[in-house]
Amino acid sequence: MIRAIREAQVGDVIAVLSTDSGSRRDIPKWCEKAGQELVGINHVDDYDRIVVRKVH
Amino acid sequence: VARHLVVVGGGTAGSIVASRVAVDAREEVHRGRLKVTLITERDDHLYQPGLLYLAFGRVTAAELHRRQSTLLPREVELRLGQVVAVDPTRRVVQLDSGEEVVYDDLVLATGSRPVPEQIPGLVQGGEQFYTEEGALRLADRLARFEGGRIVLAVGVPHKCPVAPLEFAFLLDDHLRERGVRDRTEIVYTYPLGRLHTLEPVAEWAAQLLPERGIATETFFNLERVDPERRIAHSMEGTDMEYDLLVTVPPHQGAEFVAKTLGDGPPLGGATDLPVSKAGSTAHYEAEVVAANLVAEIRGEAGGHRYDGKVYCFIEAGRGEATYITFDYRHPPRPQPASRLVHLFKLAFNRTYWLMPQGVL
Numbered sequence: 001m002i003r004a005i006r007e008a009q010v011g012d013v014i015a016v017l018s019t020d021s022g023s024r025r026d027i028p029k030w031c032e033k034a035g036q037e038l039v040g041i042n043h044v045d046d047y048d049r050i051v052v053r054k055v056h
Numbered sequence: 057v058a059r060h061l062v063v064v065g066g067g068t069a070g071s072i073v074a075s076r077v078a079v080d081a082r083e084e085v086h087r088g089r090l091k092v093t094l095i096t097e098r099d100d101h102l103y104q105p106g107l108l109y110l111a112f113g114r115v116t117a118a119e120l121h122r123r124q125s126t127l128l129p130r131e132v133e134l135r136l137g138q139v140v141a142v143d144p145t146r147r148v149v150q151l152d153s154g155e156e157v158v159y160d161d162l163v164l165a166t167g168s169r170p171v172p173e174q175i176p177g178l179v180q181g182g183e184q185f186y187t188e189e190g191a192l193r194l195a196d197r198l199a200r201f202e203g204g205r206i207v208l209a210v211g212v213p214h215k216c217p218v219a220p221l222e223f224a225f226l227l228d229d230h231l232r233e234r235g236v237r238d239r240t241e242i243v244y245t246y247p248l249g250r251l252h253t254l255e256p257v258a259e260w261a262a263q264l265l266p267e268r269g270i271a272t273e274t275f276f277n278l279e280r281v282d283p284e285r286r287i288a289h290s291m292e293g294t295d296m297e298y299d300l301l302v303t304v305p306p307h308q309g310a311e312f313v314a315k316t317l318g319d320g321p322p323l324g325g326a327t328d329l330p331v332s333k334a335g336s337t338a339h340y341e342a343e344v345v346a347a348n349l350v351a352e353i354r355g356e357a358g359g360h361r362y363d364g365k366v367y368c369f370i371e372a373g374r375g376e377a378t379y380i381t382f383d384y385r386h387p388p389r390p391q392p393a394s395r396l397v398h399l400f401k402l403a404f405n406r407t408y409w410l411m412p413q414g415v416l
Contacts, residue, residue, distance in 0.1 A: 002277050006277075006279075029249050034292040
């Protein structure tokens, strides 16, 4: 995900689809530290969809 | 007409596949039913894990090299050249010399290489031990280091995932031996929110790093380096001043592989499997591919699958080491470090040379 953020433009929205339960904990923590916007998390079928917007 | 297996890449994975197939299907080779060719750029095989030791002056560069032609069994034909393209429809590999090699089976084992240039300022501002030249330069700087702050930063993806920890522990030893540890601050940074990608290893490191007086910083992804002011800036907004910046640079695969994927099975560092790009990973992957190729050549079922198996030694400093072994379904459980495992690792550094020969 960090690689996608690195390559994205400010304003881009990136969705991470993850079956690793750690992602729904780690990604919000990263957003908080990096000052990026966590748009939301929802559970789809057997994975989590975690959406982040690059704000700077 | 002999069936032609072409292996591209003379690292751990490529050498093991070519040697294993040639040894296991020796009879087919001798009867002219199978030909095995390994294409690589130089008649040289570098033991890449040894670069960590080279950075601390614990081995010489010469100890890390063997001639590829002396390692491969005689059933493997070695061809020197750089592959620039693969044409899967014509089943042809193109070399930089303009020559073409026709194949029936193709294995891509082109590995990964460090690309510090992806991070602005890193080439000028940082050191690394992922090339022989880089390891030697770092060894020189460490031998002359008189104190200050050493920052370790980790890019992704990279090869051996335990190397950053090993570097930190061996660095602590090295500075102590030189009598400059009390004048040096070591900061171990990591891109994730914990100290290692594997959670059990992160917990192990969270105990040992503070014991050695090594400071830590998580969620540290290098964004750019200011070589003049000696500051490493992270994407997360942390600015870290340094006297010596040592990085595990981000890595990237061979360019032609990205254009060709979908034909030969890529191996080792060239894959996009959710495992590390370490030599151990390459080794276990290579065994699976070799077994499947031999089965196919003989018209047998094959169907072996790689289960994510990896075995890693972890140098822990103070003459001790531990190890982890894991696969896709079984997480690692690091044991307390011991003298015996460290000696086993030193022995492994020597026995490695049996592996590209297809012996081990």
